[in-house]
Amino acid sequence: MGGMTSALELRGVTRRFQVRRRTVQALDGIDLTVPEGQFLCVVGASGSGKSTLLSLVAGLDTPTEGTVLVDGRPVTGPGPDRGLVPQAGTLYPWRTVERNVAFGLELLAVNSAERARRVDWYLAETGLSEFRRSLPRQLSGGQQQRVAIARALACEPEVLLLDEPFGALDVQTKEDMQVLIRQIWLDTGTTVLMVTHDVEEAVFLGQRVVVLASDPGRIAEDITVDLPRHRDLSVKRTPGFLSLRATIEDLVRAQHRNGAVVS
Amino acid sequence: MAESQGDRKDWPPLPSRRRPRRTSPLLTIRTPIPGRARWVLMVLSFAIPFTAWLILSEARIVEPRFLPTPGAAFSALWDMARSGQLWTDTWDTVRRILLGFGLGVLVSVPIGFTMGSFQAGRALLEPVLGLVRYLPAPAFIPLLLIWLGIDEAPKIALLFFGTVFFNMLMVADVVRQVPMPMINVSYTLGARRGEVLRKVVLPHSLPGMIDTIRVNIAAAWNFVVVAELVSSTTGLGRRIMQAQRFQHTDEIFAILIVIGVLGVLIDVALRLIRTQVGRWVV
Numbered sequence: 001m002g003g004m005t006s007a008l009e010l011r012g013v014t015r016r017f018q019v020r021r022r023t024v025q026a027l028d029g030i031d032l033t034v035p036e037g038q039f040l041c042v043v044g045a046s047g048s049g050k051s052t053l054l055s056l057v058a059g060l061d062t063p064t065e066g067t068v069l070v071d072g073r074p075v076t077g078p079g080p081d082r083g084l085v086p087q088a089g090t091l092y093p094w095r096t097v098e099r100n101v102a103f104g105l106e107l108l109a110v111n112s113a114e115r116a117r118r119v120d121w122y123l124a125e126t127g128l129s130e131f132r133r134s135l136p137r138q139l140s141g142g143q144q145q146r147v148a149i150a151r152a153l154a155c156e157p158e159v160l161l162l163d164e165p166f167g168a169l170d171v172q173t174k175e176d177m178q179v180l181i182r183q184i185w186l187d188t189g190t191t192v193l194m195v196t197h198d199v200e201e202a203v204f205l206g207q208r209v210v211v212l213a214s215d216p217g218r219i220a221e222d223i224t225v226d227l228p229r230h231r232d233l234s235v236k237r238t239p240g241f242l243s244l245r246a247t248i249e250d251l252v253r254a255q256h257r258n259g260a261v262v263s
Numbered sequence: 264m265a266e267s268q269g270d271r272k273d274w275p276p277l278p279s280r281r282r283p284r285r286t287s288p289l290l291t292i293r294t295p296i297p298g299r300a301r302w303v304l305m306v307l308s309f310a311i312p313f314t315a316w317l318i319l320s321e322a323r324i325v326e327p328r329f330l331p332t333p334g335a336a337f338s339a340l341w342d343m344a345r346s347g348q349l350w351t352d353t354w355d356t357v358r359r360i361l362l363g364f365g366l367g368v369l370v371s372v373p374i375g376f377t378m379g380s381f382q383a384g385r386a387l388l389e390p391v392l393g394l395v396r397y398l399p400a401p402a403f404i405p406l407l408l409i410w411l412g413i414d415e416a417p418k419i420a421l422l423f424f425g426t427v428f429f430n431m432l433m434v435a436d437v438v439r440q441v442p443m444p445m446i447n448v449s450y451t452l453g454a455r456r457g458e459v460l461r462k463v464v465l466p467h468s469l470p471g472m473i474d475t476i477r478v479n480i481a482a483a484w485n486f487v488v489v490a491e492l493v494s495s496t497t498g499l500g501r502r503i504m505q506a507q508r509f510q511h512t513d514e515i516f517a518i519l520i521v522i523g524v525l526g527v528l529i530d531v532a533l534r535l536i537r538t539q540v541g542r543w544v545v
Contacts, residue, residue, distance in 0.1 A: 059450075086444050086448065
Protein backbone atom coordinates (compact mmCIF):
# COMPACT_ATOMS: atom_id res chain seq x y z
CA MET A 1 0.00 0.00 0.00
CA GLY A 2 3.06 2.23 -0.02
CA GLY A 3 4.03 4.64 -2.73
CA MET A 4 1.44 6.91 -4.31
CA THR A 5 -1.64 7.55 -2.28
CA SER A 6 -4.92 6.68 -3.95
CA ALA A 7 -8.05 8.06 -2.42
CA LEU A 8 -10.17 5.36 -3.96
CA GLU A 9 -9.46 1.95 -5.41
CA LEU A 10 -11.77 -0.66 -6.92
CA ARG A 11 -10.32 -4.17 -7.30
CA GLY A 12 -12.21 -6.61 -9.50
CA VAL A 13 -15.57 -5.22 -8.43
CA THR A 14 -18.48 -7.23 -9.77
CA ARG A 15 -22.15 -6.76 -8.92
CA ARG A 16 -24.86 -9.13 -10.04
CA PHE A 17 -28.57 -8.76 -9.36
CA GLN A 18 -31.18 -11.48 -9.40
CA VAL A 19 -34.21 -10.21 -11.32
CA ARG A 20 -36.96 -12.86 -11.64
CA ARG A 21 -34.59 -15.81 -11.97
CA ARG A 22 -32.51 -13.87 -14.48
CA THR A 23 -29.06 -12.71 -13.46
CA VAL A 24 -28.19 -9.15 -14.43
CA GLN A 25 -24.52 -8.32 -14.44
CA ALA A 26 -24.54 -4.62 -13.53
CA LEU A 27 -20.76 -4.44 -13.12
CA ASP A 28 -18.17 -6.96 -14.24
CA GLY A 29 -14.65 -6.90 -12.82
CA ILE A 30 -14.11 -3.16 -12.50
CA ASP A 31 -10.54 -2.12 -11.69
CA LEU A 32 -10.17 1.59 -11.04
CA THR A 33 -7.72 3.71 -9.09
CA VAL A 34 -8.46 7.35 -8.31
CA PRO A 35 -5.46 9.36 -7.03
CA GLU A 36 -6.01 11.83 -4.23
CA GLY A 37 -7.43 15.14 -5.41
CA GLN A 38 -8.56 13.91 -8.81
CA PHE A 39 -11.85 14.93 -10.41
CA LEU A 40 -13.11 11.79 -12.14
CA CYS A 41 -16.28 11.61 -14.19
CA VAL A 42 -18.00 8.34 -15.09
CA VAL A 43 -20.27 8.44 -18.14
CA GLY A 44 -22.37 5.77 -19.77
CA ALA A 45 -25.80 5.10 -21.20
CA SER A 46 -28.65 4.42 -18.82
CA GLY A 47 -28.39 0.92 -17.43
CA SER A 48 -24.61 0.87 -17.68
CA GLY A 49 -24.19 0.44 -13.94
CA LYS A 50 -23.02 4.01 -13.22
CA SER A 51 -25.26 4.41 -10.21
CA THR A 52 -24.47 0.91 -8.96
CA LEU A 53 -20.81 1.87 -9.03
CA LEU A 54 -21.49 4.92 -6.91
CA SER A 55 -23.66 2.97 -4.43
CA LEU A 56 -20.84 0.47 -3.98
CA VAL A 57 -18.31 3.21 -3.26
CA ALA A 58 -20.79 4.89 -0.89
CA GLY A 59 -21.17 1.58 0.93
CA LEU A 60 -24.93 1.52 0.39
CA ASP A 61 -24.54 -1.68 -1.64
CA THR A 62 -22.12 -4.61 -1.38
CA PRO A 63 -20.14 -6.00 -4.34
CA THR A 64 -20.79 -9.62 -5.30
CA GLU A 65 -17.05 -9.99 -5.86
CA GLY A 66 -14.06 -7.72 -5.35
CA THR A 67 -13.31 -4.90 -2.92
CA VAL A 68 -13.61 -1.16 -2.72
CA LEU A 69 -10.83 0.63 -0.83
CA VAL A 70 -11.07 4.20 0.39
CA ASP A 71 -7.87 5.66 1.78
CA GLY A 72 -6.43 2.14 1.71
CA ARG A 73 -9.15 0.62 3.92
CA PRO A 74 -11.95 -1.61 2.63
CA VAL A 75 -15.44 -0.15 2.53
CA THR A 76 -17.84 -2.07 4.78
CA GLY A 77 -20.73 0.37 4.89
CA PRO A 78 -21.68 3.99 4.39
CA GLY A 79 -19.79 6.73 6.23
CA PRO A 80 -19.02 10.44 6.27
CA ASP A 81 -15.67 9.90 4.51
CA ARG A 82 -17.73 9.40 1.32
CA GLY A 83 -20.26 12.24 1.16
CA LEU A 84 -23.03 11.64 -1.36
CA VAL A 85 -25.01 14.19 -3.38
CA PRO A 86 -27.91 12.59 -5.28
CA GLN A 87 -30.02 14.22 -7.98
CA ALA A 88 -32.67 15.82 -5.75
CA GLY A 89 -34.99 15.49 -2.80
CA THR A 90 -32.66 14.49 0.03
CA LEU A 91 -32.54 17.71 2.06
CA TYR A 92 -34.25 17.57 5.45
CA PRO A 93 -37.33 19.71 4.75
CA TRP A 94 -37.90 20.56 8.45
CA ARG A 95 -34.36 21.91 8.91
CA THR A 96 -33.21 25.33 7.78
CA VAL A 97 -30.37 25.59 5.28
CA GLU A 98 -27.74 26.07 7.99
CA ARG A 99 -29.09 23.21 10.08
CA ASN A 100 -29.05 20.95 7.03
CA VAL A 101 -25.38 21.79 6.51
CA ALA A 102 -24.69 21.28 10.23
CA PHE A 103 -26.23 17.77 10.31
CA GLY A 104 -22.99 15.79 10.06
CA LEU A 105 -21.21 18.07 12.53
CA GLU A 106 -24.02 17.64 15.07
CA LEU A 107 -23.56 13.88 14.88
CA LEU A 108 -19.87 14.33 15.65
CA ALA A 109 -20.82 16.52 18.63
CA VAL A 110 -18.64 19.35 17.34
CA ASN A 111 -19.10 22.30 19.72
CA SER A 112 -21.40 25.06 18.56
CA ALA A 113 -18.75 27.74 17.96
CA GLU A 114 -16.68 25.42 15.81
CA ARG A 115 -19.80 24.20 14.06
CA ALA A 116 -20.96 27.74 13.27
CA ARG A 117 -17.54 28.65 11.88
CA ARG A 118 -17.50 25.67 9.54
CA VAL A 119 -21.12 26.03 8.46
CA ASP A 120 -20.43 29.72 7.68
CA TRP A 121 -17.50 28.77 5.50
CA TYR A 122 -19.42 26.20 3.44
CA LEU A 123 -22.44 28.48 3.11
CA ALA A 124 -20.19 31.25 1.79
CA GLU A 125 -18.38 28.82 -0.53
CA THR A 126 -21.68 27.69 -2.06
CA GLY A 127 -23.16 31.22 -2.17
CA LEU A 128 -25.92 30.46 0.34
CA SER A 129 -25.08 32.85 3.19
CA GLU A 130 -28.21 34.95 2.71
CA PHE A 131 -30.47 31.87 2.67
CA ARG A 132 -29.14 30.34 5.90
CA ARG A 133 -32.47 30.60 7.71
CA SER A 134 -34.63 29.52 4.75
CA LEU A 135 -36.35 26.16 4.56
CA PRO A 136 -35.48 23.92 1.58
CA ARG A 137 -38.91 24.34 -0.01
CA GLN A 138 -38.31 28.10 -0.24
CA LEU A 139 -35.25 27.54 -2.45
CA SER A 140 -34.93 26.91 -6.18
CA GLY A 141 -33.71 23.54 -7.44
CA GLY A 142 -30.18 24.87 -7.99
CA GLN A 143 -30.01 26.37 -4.51
CA GLN A 144 -31.22 23.10 -3.01
CA GLN A 145 -28.38 21.25 -4.72
CA ARG A 146 -25.94 23.81 -3.32
CA VAL A 147 -27.19 22.94 0.16
CA ALA A 148 -26.76 19.22 -0.55
CA ILE A 149 -23.18 19.85 -1.69
CA ALA A 150 -22.37 22.05 1.31
CA ARG A 151 -23.88 19.45 3.65
CA ALA A 152 -21.69 16.67 2.22
CA LEU A 153 -18.57 18.86 2.22
CA ALA A 154 -19.02 19.88 5.85
CA CYS A 155 -18.06 16.31 6.85
CA GLU A 156 -14.76 16.78 4.99
CA PRO A 157 -15.12 13.60 2.93
CA GLU A 158 -12.17 11.72 1.51
CA VAL A 159 -14.15 11.38 -1.71
CA LEU A 160 -17.14 13.49 -2.74
CA LEU A 161 -19.65 11.32 -4.62
CA LEU A 162 -21.92 13.14 -7.07
CA ASP A 163 -24.77 11.11 -8.58
CA GLU A 164 -26.13 13.13 -11.54
CA PRO A 165 -26.37 16.10 -9.18
CA PHE A 166 -27.40 18.59 -11.86
CA GLY A 167 -29.60 16.23 -13.88
CA ALA A 168 -32.87 17.87 -12.78
CA LEU A 169 -31.74 21.47 -13.38
CA ASP A 170 -32.33 23.77 -16.34
CA VAL A 171 -29.41 24.44 -18.68
CA GLN A 172 -28.41 27.87 -17.29
CA THR A 173 -28.55 26.76 -13.65
CA LYS A 174 -26.65 23.64 -14.59
CA GLU A 175 -23.76 25.67 -16.04
CA ASP A 176 -23.67 27.89 -12.94
CA MET A 177 -23.46 24.76 -10.81
CA GLN A 178 -20.69 23.32 -12.98
CA VAL A 179 -18.63 26.47 -12.47
CA LEU A 180 -19.40 26.32 -8.74
CA ILE A 181 -18.41 22.69 -8.23
CA ARG A 182 -15.17 23.27 -10.17
CA GLN A 183 -14.34 26.22 -7.92
CA ILE A 184 -15.11 24.15 -4.81
CA TRP A 185 -12.85 21.40 -6.09
CA LEU A 186 -10.01 23.88 -6.65
CA ASP A 187 -10.57 25.48 -3.21
CA THR A 188 -10.85 22.29 -1.17
CA GLY A 189 -8.70 19.81 -3.11
CA THR A 190 -11.26 17.08 -2.46
CA THR A 191 -11.26 13.96 -4.59
CA VAL A 192 -14.46 13.93 -6.65
CA LEU A 193 -16.19 10.96 -8.26
CA MET A 194 -19.07 12.12 -10.40
CA VAL A 195 -21.54 10.04 -12.36
CA THR A 196 -23.37 11.75 -15.22
CA HIS A 197 -24.93 10.97 -18.59
CA ASP A 198 -24.03 14.43 -19.87
CA VAL A 199 -20.76 14.07 -21.78
CA GLU A 200 -20.23 17.82 -22.12
CA GLU A 201 -20.48 18.15 -18.34
CA ALA A 202 -18.04 15.28 -17.82
CA VAL A 203 -15.43 16.79 -20.15
CA PHE A 204 -15.81 20.27 -18.67
CA LEU A 205 -15.50 19.08 -15.06
CA GLY A 206 -13.29 16.01 -15.16
CA GLN A 207 -9.55 15.63 -15.32
CA ARG A 208 -10.38 12.13 -16.40
CA VAL A 209 -13.45 10.52 -17.94
CA VAL A 210 -14.28 6.83 -17.66
CA VAL A 211 -16.79 5.43 -20.18
CA LEU A 212 -18.83 2.47 -18.92
CA ALA A 213 -20.15 -0.19 -21.30
CA SER A 214 -23.51 -1.74 -20.52
CA ASP A 215 -24.59 -5.32 -19.94
CA PRO A 216 -22.24 -6.35 -18.46
CA GLY A 217 -20.95 -3.05 -17.05
CA ARG A 218 -17.24 -2.78 -17.85
CA ILE A 219 -14.81 0.07 -18.35
CA ALA A 220 -14.88 0.66 -22.11
CA GLU A 221 -12.45 3.57 -22.13
CA ASP A 222 -10.40 5.58 -19.65
CA ILE A 223 -9.64 9.04 -21.02
CA THR A 224 -7.43 11.79 -19.64
CA VAL A 225 -8.92 15.22 -20.27
CA ASP A 226 -6.08 17.31 -21.66
CA LEU A 227 -7.49 20.73 -20.82
CA PRO A 228 -6.08 23.40 -18.48
CA ARG A 229 -6.70 22.92 -14.74
CA HIS A 230 -8.35 26.34 -14.53
CA ARG A 231 -11.26 26.38 -16.97
CA ASP A 232 -14.23 28.64 -17.50
CA LEU A 233 -17.33 28.05 -19.59
CA SER A 234 -15.64 29.46 -22.72
CA VAL A 235 -13.49 26.32 -22.90
CA LYS A 236 -16.61 24.50 -24.10
CA ARG A 237 -16.23 26.25 -27.48
CA THR A 238 -12.57 25.41 -28.07
CA PRO A 239 -11.68 22.83 -30.76
CA GLY A 240 -9.86 20.64 -28.22
CA PHE A 241 -12.97 20.44 -26.03
CA LEU A 242 -15.34 19.86 -28.92
CA SER A 243 -13.33 17.02 -30.47
CA LEU A 244 -12.90 15.26 -27.12
CA ARG A 245 -16.59 15.62 -26.44
CA ALA A 246 -17.43 14.17 -29.88
CA THR A 247 -15.09 11.21 -29.34
CA ILE A 248 -16.63 10.34 -25.98
CA GLU A 249 -20.18 10.82 -27.22
CA ASP A 250 -19.45 8.36 -30.04
CA LEU A 251 -18.09 5.87 -27.51
CA VAL A 252 -21.17 6.17 -25.30
CA ARG A 253 -23.47 5.83 -28.30
CA ALA A 254 -21.63 2.74 -29.55
CA GLN A 255 -21.92 1.13 -26.11
CA HIS A 256 -25.57 2.02 -25.96
CA ARG A 257 -26.19 0.30 -29.31
CA ASN A 258 -24.30 -2.79 -28.24
CA GLY A 259 -26.46 -3.05 -25.17
CA ALA A 260 -29.76 -2.16 -26.83
CA VAL A 261 -32.23 -4.80 -27.88
CA VAL A 262 -32.41 -4.79 -31.69
CA SER A 263 -35.92 -5.39 -32.99
CA MET B 264 -41.07 -0.34 -43.57
CA ALA B 265 -42.92 2.35 -45.53
CA GLU B 266 -44.77 -0.05 -47.86
CA SER B 267 -46.21 -2.07 -44.98
CA GLN B 268 -47.51 1.10 -43.32
CA GLY B 269 -49.84 2.01 -46.24
CA ASP B 270 -50.87 5.46 -47.33
CA ARG B 271 -52.21 8.04 -44.87
CA LYS B 272 -54.05 9.78 -47.72
CA ASP B 273 -56.95 7.33 -47.91
CA TRP B 274 -57.80 7.65 -44.19
CA PRO B 275 -61.21 9.23 -43.54
CA PRO B 276 -61.07 12.50 -41.56
CA LEU B 277 -61.38 12.10 -37.77
CA PRO B 278 -64.88 12.92 -36.46
CA SER B 279 -65.08 16.52 -35.30
CA ARG B 280 -66.67 17.84 -32.12
CA ARG B 281 -67.98 21.29 -31.30
CA ARG B 282 -65.48 23.37 -29.28
CA PRO B 283 -66.44 23.38 -25.59
CA ARG B 284 -67.68 26.65 -24.12
CA ARG B 285 -65.84 28.27 -21.23
CA THR B 286 -67.43 27.24 -17.91
CA SER B 287 -67.73 29.17 -14.65
CA PRO B 288 -64.96 28.43 -12.11
CA LEU B 289 -67.65 27.05 -9.81
CA LEU B 290 -68.21 24.22 -12.27
CA THR B 291 -64.63 23.73 -13.47
CA ILE B 292 -62.60 20.84 -12.09
CA ARG B 293 -60.18 21.90 -9.31
CA THR B 294 -60.27 25.59 -10.20
CA PRO B 295 -60.00 28.20 -7.43
CA ILE B 296 -63.31 29.96 -6.81
CA PRO B 297 -63.80 33.66 -5.88
CA GLY B 298 -63.48 34.43 -2.15
CA ARG B 299 -67.05 35.66 -1.81
CA ALA B 300 -68.47 32.58 -3.48
CA ARG B 301 -66.46 30.47 -1.06
CA TRP B 302 -67.90 32.31 1.95
CA VAL B 303 -71.46 32.07 0.69
CA LEU B 304 -71.09 28.33 0.10
CA MET B 305 -69.54 27.78 3.53
CA VAL B 306 -72.41 29.60 5.22
CA LEU B 307 -74.93 27.67 3.12
CA SER B 308 -73.42 24.36 4.21
CA PHE B 309 -74.73 25.10 7.71
CA ALA B 310 -77.73 27.21 6.76
CA ILE B 311 -79.41 24.69 4.44
CA PRO B 312 -79.71 21.76 6.88
CA PHE B 313 -80.59 24.10 9.75
CA THR B 314 -83.33 25.77 7.72
CA ALA B 315 -84.68 22.39 6.68
CA TRP B 316 -84.80 21.37 10.36
CA LEU B 317 -86.47 24.67 11.28
CA ILE B 318 -89.17 24.39 8.60
CA LEU B 319 -89.90 20.69 9.14
CA SER B 320 -90.30 21.13 12.90
CA GLU B 321 -91.88 24.58 13.23
CA ALA B 322 -94.41 23.93 10.47
CA ARG B 323 -95.31 20.62 12.16
CA ILE B 324 -94.54 18.71 8.98
CA VAL B 325 -92.93 16.20 11.33
CA GLU B 326 -94.48 15.66 14.77
CA PRO B 327 -92.58 17.30 17.66
CA ARG B 328 -92.15 14.03 19.52
CA PHE B 329 -90.11 12.81 16.51
CA LEU B 330 -88.44 16.05 15.54
CA PRO B 331 -88.17 18.82 18.17
CA THR B 332 -87.88 22.43 17.09
CA PRO B 333 -84.40 24.01 17.28
CA GLY B 334 -85.78 26.17 20.08
CA ALA B 335 -86.85 23.13 22.09
CA ALA B 336 -83.48 21.41 21.55
CA PHE B 337 -81.53 24.46 22.69
CA SER B 338 -83.73 25.00 25.73
CA ALA B 339 -83.23 21.33 26.69
CA LEU B 340 -79.50 21.95 26.30
CA TRP B 341 -79.77 24.99 28.57
CA ASP B 342 -81.66 23.02 31.23
CA MET B 343 -79.12 20.20 31.22
CA ALA B 344 -76.26 22.66 31.43
CA ARG B 345 -77.86 24.48 34.36
CA SER B 346 -78.52 21.33 36.31
CA GLY B 347 -74.81 20.47 35.95
CA GLN B 348 -75.63 17.02 34.59
CA LEU B 349 -74.34 17.93 31.12
CA TRP B 350 -70.88 18.70 32.47
CA THR B 351 -70.49 15.45 34.42
CA ASP B 352 -71.70 13.46 31.43
CA THR B 353 -69.38 15.29 29.05
CA TRP B 354 -66.40 14.87 31.33
CA ASP B 355 -67.08 11.14 31.75
CA THR B 356 -67.22 10.66 27.99
CA VAL B 357 -64.14 12.78 27.32
CA ARG B 358 -62.21 10.99 30.08
CA ARG B 359 -62.98 7.62 28.50
CA ILE B 360 -61.66 8.87 25.18
CA LEU B 361 -58.50 10.28 26.75
CA LEU B 362 -57.82 6.99 28.51
CA GLY B 363 -58.84 4.50 25.83
CA PHE B 364 -57.64 6.35 22.76
CA GLY B 365 -54.62 7.81 24.57
CA LEU B 366 -53.52 4.32 25.58
CA GLY B 367 -54.10 3.21 21.99
CA VAL B 368 -51.82 5.99 20.71
CA LEU B 369 -49.12 5.15 23.26
CA VAL B 370 -49.09 1.55 22.05
CA SER B 371 -49.71 2.01 18.34
CA VAL B 372 -47.18 4.76 17.59
CA PRO B 373 -44.06 2.84 18.66
CA ILE B 374 -45.29 -0.39 17.07
CA GLY B 375 -46.33 1.37 13.84
CA PHE B 376 -42.97 3.16 13.80
CA THR B 377 -41.19 -0.20 14.02
CA MET B 378 -43.38 -1.70 11.30
CA GLY B 379 -42.65 1.23 9.01
CA SER B 380 -38.92 1.20 9.66
CA PHE B 381 -38.08 -2.52 9.56
CA GLN B 382 -39.27 -5.06 7.01
CA ALA B 383 -39.08 -7.66 9.79
CA GLY B 384 -41.59 -5.75 11.89
CA ARG B 385 -43.87 -5.44 8.92
CA ALA B 386 -43.63 -9.14 8.03
CA LEU B 387 -44.36 -10.14 11.62
CA LEU B 388 -47.31 -7.85 12.31
CA GLU B 389 -49.01 -6.81 9.09
CA PRO B 390 -50.66 -10.15 8.20
CA VAL B 391 -52.34 -10.55 11.58
CA LEU B 392 -53.24 -6.86 11.87
CA GLY B 393 -54.75 -6.94 8.39
CA LEU B 394 -57.13 -9.60 9.68
CA VAL B 395 -57.79 -8.22 13.14
CA ARG B 396 -58.68 -4.74 11.95
CA TYR B 397 -61.62 -6.10 9.97
CA LEU B 398 -63.19 -7.57 13.10
CA PRO B 399 -65.66 -4.87 14.14
CA ALA B 400 -64.77 -3.67 17.62
CA PRO B 401 -68.40 -3.49 18.86
CA ALA B 402 -68.69 -7.25 18.20
CA PHE B 403 -66.29 -7.69 21.10
CA ILE B 404 -68.44 -5.85 23.62
CA PRO B 405 -70.03 -9.03 25.03
CA LEU B 406 -66.60 -10.63 25.44
CA LEU B 407 -65.20 -7.50 27.05
CA LEU B 408 -68.14 -7.43 29.46
CA ILE B 409 -67.50 -11.05 30.43
CA TRP B 410 -63.78 -10.49 30.84
CA LEU B 411 -63.71 -7.05 32.41
CA GLY B 412 -67.06 -6.58 34.14
CA ILE B 413 -69.36 -3.63 33.61
CA ASP B 414 -67.30 -0.75 35.00
CA GLU B 415 -64.97 1.56 33.12
CA ALA B 416 -62.59 -1.18 31.99
CA PRO B 417 -64.66 -2.66 29.12
CA LYS B 418 -65.43 0.80 27.70
CA ILE B 419 -61.79 1.84 27.73
CA ALA B 420 -60.83 -1.53 26.26
CA LEU B 421 -63.35 -1.07 23.43
CA LEU B 422 -61.88 2.33 22.56
CA PHE B 423 -58.39 0.90 22.77
CA PHE B 424 -59.04 -2.12 20.55
CA GLY B 425 -61.24 -0.15 18.19
CA THR B 426 -58.49 2.30 17.32
CA VAL B 427 -55.13 0.70 18.08
CA PHE B 428 -54.84 -1.55 15.02
CA PHE B 429 -55.87 1.07 12.50
CA ASN B 430 -53.52 3.56 14.06
CA MET B 431 -50.63 1.08 13.92
CA LEU B 432 -51.11 0.42 10.22
CA MET B 433 -51.57 4.09 9.40
CA VAL B 434 -48.51 5.17 11.38
CA ALA B 435 -46.51 2.44 9.60
CA ASP B 436 -47.65 3.87 6.26
CA VAL B 437 -46.63 7.38 7.30
CA VAL B 438 -43.18 6.15 8.36
CA ARG B 439 -42.73 4.35 5.05
CA GLN B 440 -43.18 7.69 3.25
CA VAL B 441 -39.67 8.77 4.28
CA PRO B 442 -37.75 8.67 0.96
CA MET B 443 -35.08 5.98 0.84
CA PRO B 444 -32.52 8.36 -0.76
CA MET B 445 -32.92 10.64 2.26
CA ILE B 446 -32.16 7.74 4.61
CA ASN B 447 -29.18 6.69 2.47
CA VAL B 448 -27.72 10.19 2.39
CA SER B 449 -28.06 10.37 6.17
CA TYR B 450 -25.83 7.29 6.48
CA THR B 451 -23.23 8.94 4.25
CA LEU B 452 -23.32 11.96 6.58
CA GLY B 453 -22.28 9.69 9.43
CA ALA B 454 -25.66 8.86 11.00
CA ARG B 455 -25.97 5.44 12.64
CA ARG B 456 -29.21 3.42 12.61
CA GLY B 457 -30.57 4.92 15.84
CA GLU B 458 -29.67 8.44 14.72
CA VAL B 459 -31.41 7.91 11.39
CA LEU B 460 -34.57 6.82 13.23
CA ARG B 461 -34.41 9.71 15.74
CA LYS B 462 -33.16 12.55 13.57
CA VAL B 463 -34.59 11.70 10.16
CA VAL B 464 -37.46 9.20 10.22
CA LEU B 465 -39.19 10.58 13.33
CA PRO B 466 -39.22 14.30 12.41
CA HIS B 467 -40.23 13.45 8.85
CA SER B 468 -43.17 11.37 10.14
CA LEU B 469 -44.48 13.64 12.91
CA PRO B 470 -46.99 15.69 10.87
CA GLY B 471 -48.37 12.52 9.27
CA MET B 472 -48.73 10.86 12.67
CA ILE B 473 -50.81 13.78 13.92
CA ASP B 474 -52.98 13.34 10.83
CA THR B 475 -53.60 9.68 11.64
CA ILE B 476 -54.51 10.64 15.19
CA ARG B 477 -56.99 13.15 13.80
CA VAL B 478 -58.62 10.49 11.66
CA ASN B 479 -58.75 7.84 14.37
CA ILE B 480 -60.00 10.03 17.20
CA ALA B 481 -63.18 10.36 15.12
CA ALA B 482 -63.50 6.58 15.34
CA ALA B 483 -62.90 6.80 19.10
CA TRP B 484 -65.87 9.17 19.33
CA ASN B 485 -68.03 6.57 17.63
CA PHE B 486 -66.93 3.78 19.93
CA VAL B 487 -67.37 5.74 23.16
CA VAL B 488 -71.01 6.42 22.36
CA VAL B 489 -71.54 2.77 21.40
CA ALA B 490 -69.94 1.64 24.65
CA GLU B 491 -72.11 3.94 26.73
CA LEU B 492 -75.28 2.90 24.92
CA VAL B 493 -74.58 -0.71 25.85
CA SER B 494 -73.63 -0.41 29.50
CA SER B 495 -73.13 2.71 31.47
CA THR B 496 -74.65 4.87 34.15
CA THR B 497 -72.96 8.07 32.98
CA GLY B 498 -71.80 9.75 29.81
CA LEU B 499 -73.38 11.42 26.80
CA GLY B 500 -74.27 8.11 25.14
CA ARG B 501 -75.98 6.94 28.32
CA ARG B 502 -77.95 10.19 28.47
CA ILE B 503 -79.22 9.63 24.91
CA MET B 504 -80.37 6.16 25.93
CA GLN B 505 -82.29 7.56 28.89
CA ALA B 506 -83.87 10.34 26.87
CA GLN B 507 -85.10 7.73 24.41
CA ARG B 508 -86.92 5.86 27.21
CA PHE B 509 -88.90 8.99 28.05
CA GLN B 510 -89.26 9.99 24.38
CA HIS B 511 -87.35 13.23 25.08
CA THR B 512 -86.19 13.84 21.52
CA ASP B 513 -85.31 17.42 22.41
CA GLU B 514 -82.68 16.12 24.86
CA ILE B 515 -81.37 13.65 22.28
CA PHE B 516 -80.90 16.50 19.82
CA ALA B 517 -79.23 18.64 22.49
CA ILE B 518 -76.71 15.89 23.23
CA LEU B 519 -76.07 15.30 19.53
CA ILE B 520 -75.25 19.00 19.23
CA VAL B 521 -72.80 18.71 22.14
CA ILE B 522 -71.13 15.65 20.61
CA GLY B 523 -70.81 17.40 17.25
CA VAL B 524 -69.36 20.58 18.73
CA LEU B 525 -66.86 18.66 20.88
CA GLY B 526 -65.75 16.65 17.85
CA VAL B 527 -65.14 19.83 15.87
CA LEU B 528 -63.21 21.38 18.78
CA ILE B 529 -60.92 18.35 19.04
CA ASP B 530 -60.35 18.43 15.29
CA VAL B 531 -59.53 22.15 15.31
CA ALA B 532 -57.09 21.68 18.22
CA LEU B 533 -55.30 18.83 16.45
CA ARG B 534 -55.21 20.83 13.25
CA LEU B 535 -53.55 23.72 15.06
CA ILE B 536 -50.90 21.39 16.48
CA ARG B 537 -50.42 19.93 13.03
CA THR B 538 -49.76 23.33 11.45
CA GLN B 539 -47.29 24.15 14.21
CA VAL B 540 -45.39 20.86 13.83
CA GLY B 541 -45.69 20.68 10.05
CA ARG B 542 -44.71 24.22 9.09
CA TRP B 543 -42.15 22.77 6.71
CA VAL B 544 -44.67 20.63 4.81
CA VAL B 545 -45.48 22.14 1.44
